[in-house]
Amino acid sequence: MLLASFRTTVKSFSIITHSSFVVLLTLLALVSLSILGLFTSLYSFYDNLLLINGDGLVISSYAVSPLTSMVSKTYVKDLVSGVEGVSVEPLVFSLVYVKNRTVVVRGVEEAALSSFHQGLRNSSYCVLVGEGLARELNLSEGEVLTLYSPFIKESVIVSVCGIKYLPSLLNYEIIVSIELSRIIRGMSEDYYSVVILRASNLSVLSNISVKVGLTPEDITLLRKALLVLSQQDGVLARKLYSDIPEAYVARMGLHKDLIFTLSYTIAALVIISDSLIGEYVFRLSRRSIDVLRFLGVSKKVVFVALALQTLTYVVVAVFAVFILLRCFGGLVGLKVLSHYVSPQVSVHDFLFVLSSKTFLLLAGVLWGLKKYEE
Numbered sequence: 538m539l540l541a542s543f544r545t546t547v548k549s550f551s552i553i554t555h556s557s558f559v560v561l562l563t564l565l566a567l568v569s570l571s572i573l574g575l576f577t578s579l580y581s582f583y584d585n586l587l588l589i590n591g592d593g594l595v596i597s598s599y600a601v602s603p604l605t606s607m608v609s610k611t612y613v614k615d616l617v618s619g620v621e622g623v624s625v626e627p628l629v630f631s632l633v634y635v636k637n638r639t640v641v642v643r644g645v646e647e648a649a650l651s652s653f654h655q656g657l658r659n660s661s662y663c664v665l666v667g668e669g670l671a672r673e674l675n676l677s678e679g680e681v682l683t684l685y686s687p688f689i690k691e692s693v694i695v696s697v698c699g700i701k702y703l704p705s706l707l708n709y710e711i712i713v714s715i716e717l718s719r720i721i722r723g724m725s726e727d728y729y730s731v732v733i734l735r736a737s738n739l740s741v742l743s744n745i746s747v748k749v750g751l752t753p754e755d756i757t758l759l760r761k762a763l764l765v766l767s768q769q770d771g772v773l774a775r776k777l778y779s780d781i782p783e784a785y786v787a788r789m790g791l792h793k794d795l796i797f798t799l800s801y802t803i804a805a806l807v808i809i810s811d812s813l814i815g816e817y818v819f820r821l822s823r824r825s826i827d828v829l830r831f832l833g834v835s836k837k838v839v840f841v842a843l844a845l846q847t848l849t850y851v852v853v854a855v856f857a858v859f860i861l862l863r864c865f866g867g868l869v870g871l872k873v874l875s876h877y878v879s880p881q882v883s884v885h886d887f888l889f890v891l892s893s894k895t896f897l898l899l900a901g902v903l904w905g906l907k908k909y910e911e
Contacts, residue, residue, distance in 0.1 A: 539838055539841060539842060542829055542834055542838050542839060542841075542842040545825045545828065545829060545842075546822050546825050546826070546829075546842050546843055546846055547846055548825075549821070549822055549824060549825035550821060550822075554821065555850075558814065558818065558850050559850055559853050559854055559857070561814065562811070562814065562850055562851060562854035562894065563853075563854040563857045563858055563861075565807060565808050565810070565811065565854075565894075566808065566854050566855055566858045566890055566894060567858045567861060567862075567869075568807050569804040569805075569807045569808050569890050570804075570858055570862065570880065570882050570886055570887070570890055571862070571869045571880050572800060572803050572804045572807065573800050573801065573804050573880075573882060573886040573889070573890075574862070574866075574879075574880020574881050574882040574886065575869075575870075575871055575878065575880050576796060576797065576799070576800035577800075577880070577881045577882070577883065577886075578870075578871075578878040578879060578880060578881045579871070579873070579878060580782050580786065580793070580796055580797075581782055581881065582782070582873055582876075582878060583602060583603055583781060583782050583785050584781050584782050585705060585706055586603060586630075586641075586706055586876075587603060587628075587731065587733065587781070588705060588706075588707075593626075593733045593734065593735050593761060594733070594734040594735075594745070594761075594762055594763075594764060595731055595732070595733050595734075595762070595763045595764065595781060596608050596612075596613060596616075596731060596732045596733075596734065596764045596766065597730075597731045597763055597764070597765055597766070597784075598765070598766050598767065599765055599766065599767035599788075600785070600788065601785060601788040601789055602785050603628070603630055603730055603731045603785070604630045604631070604632060604641070604730070606630075606730050606731055607724065607728045607729075607730065608728060608729045608730070608731060608732055608766065609727065609728060610627075610726070610727050610728060610729060611727065612766070612773075613625065613627070613729070613732045615748075616734075616745060616748055616749070617734065617745065620745055620748075622736055622737055623734055623735070623736050623745065624734070624735045624736070625732060625733075625734060626645075626646075626649070626732065626733040626734075626735065627646060627715060627729040627731075627732045627733075628643065628644065628645060628715075628729060628730050628731050628732070628733070629643075629644035629715050629718035629719050629722055629724065629728075629729055629730045630642065630643060630644070630718070630722070630730045630731075631644070631686060631688065631718055631721040631722040632686070632687060632688075632874070633684040633685060633686050633693075633711070633721060634684075634685040634686075634687075635674070635682055635683070635684050635685070635711075636674045636682075638673070638674060638875060639874055639875060640670065640709075640710065640711055640874070640875040641706075641709075641710045641711070641874050641875050641876070642684070642710065642711045642712075642713055642718055642721055643707070643710050643711070643712050643713070643718070644713050644714060644715040644716075644717065644718020644719065644721075644722075644730075645712060645713075645714070645715060646714075646715050647714065650665070650712065650713075650714055653665055653701065653703065653707075653712055654698075654699040654701050654712075662693075662694070662695045662696060662717060663695070663696055663698035663699075663714075664682070664695045664696070664697060664698060664699075664711050664712065664713045664717070665698065665699040665700075665701060665711070665712040665713070666697055666699070666700050666711055666712075667700075667701070667702070667703045667707055667708035667709050667710050667711075667712070668700055668701060668702040668703070668708055669702075669708040669709045669877075670708065670709045670710065670711070670875060671697075671700045673709075676697055676700065677697070677700070678697055678698070678699065678700050679696065679697060679698075680696070680697045681694060681695070681696055681697075682694070682695050682696075682697060684711075684721060686721045686722070686723070688721070688722050688723035688724075689720075689721070689722075689723040693717075693720060693721050695713070695717070706876045709875045709876045709877065710875060710876075715729075749764065749775055749777075761779070761781070762777055762778060762779050762781070763777070763778040763780075763781040763784045764776075764777055764778075765777075765778065765784055780793065801889065804889075804890070805893060808890065808893055808894055808897065809897065811893075811894050811897035811898050811901065812897040812898070812900050812901040812904070813901060814898060814901060815847055815897065815898035815899060815900060815901020815902045815903075815904075815905070816901040816902070816904055816905040817901075818843065818846070818847055818898070818901070818902060818905075819843060819901070819902050819904075819905030819906060819909070820905060822843060823909070826839055826909065829842075836906065836910060839906065840902065840903065840906055843902045843906075844899055844902060847895075847898040847899065847902060848895060848898075848899075850898070851891060851894045851895050851898060852891075854894070855887060855890060855891045855894070858890075859887065862880060862882055866879045866880050867879050
């Protein structure tokens with residue numbers, strides 16, 4: 538009986554009508570998932586900027602971002618002295634204004650610079666430009682650039698010695714030597730922006746935790762954490778965060794729970810109209826429902842048949858959105874400084890949208906059925 542009822546309700550719609558419902562639900566799901574994904578991407582921006590890639594203890598000062606942080610070179614040197622198996626990756630970030638664009642400058646040590654581009658000439662004013670940024674600014678190798686930094690009064694003239702495709706956010710940055718980045722940032726040679734400590738095993742990082750003065754409970758967080766340094770009444774204070782972006786975002790008066798609550802609220806408001814779509818599905822099925830009820834089909838069977846039909850719409854729509862975001866996610870991205878941020882949609886986000894749309898559509902169908910019985 539259920540299968541026959543399902544066939545009856547499905548056949549009451551034309552292919553164009555079925556397609557219209559799927560397209561409409563796909564658009565609403567696409568907007569909702571894009572909102573959730575963009576909120577996640579914006580929240581994780583600093584994590585991606587630091588290129589932690591799973592492991593690493595990041596040392597930063599009490600700042601609103603890695604771009605404004607300053608860490609003492611002497612402190613880092615004392616911290617890792619006597620500890621075997623720790624690699625130190627210092628970074629100096631800066632912002633510059635070039636060709637009417639604000640661009641991130643990443644200063645790295647010579648070994649890291651050579652790994653990015655083997656043919657880079659050994660010159661302090663020689664820079665490597667990511668292929669994506671070079672394409673947008675119409676840059677060519679050998680071109681001379683004038684960089685205007687908000688941290689210093691004078692402009693800095695550099696030469697583009699290499700253009701290369703770089704992974705992740707690096708493809709839209711200017712990569713320079715750490716010494717040149719200090720000049721652009723207006724920073725003395727005694728400081729870095731941030732320092733990333735990496736180790737092959739947790740016990741090595743545990744030796745560092747003893748020097749920092751962390752508790753035994755904090756040691757388990759050292760695989761991926763942010764150590765924030767600040768001066769309080771002339772005393773160096775230390776605080777460990779397991780969530781790197783949250784530590785920076787909190788400086789702006791925002792918190793992780795607030796950000797994600799807002800994102801899910803906006804996403805839910807986008808798809809709340811699904812209840813109206815569910816009721817409209819019932820209205821269009823009214824004639825077939827009259828026939829089924831006349832033949833003695835129960836209200837429960839009619840509802841289950843319509844529920845299966847609407848659930849099919851939702852599954853097809855969410856699957857279509859999954860394919861669209863995987864193939865064309867960059868088209869709905871945002872631009873942050875010189876970087877493009879694409880939606881980072883998790884499985885949890887897909888399940889949230891799928892369950893919310895299913896619930897709202899079924900609520901609309903149930904509401905239509907209730908009015909029909911009255």
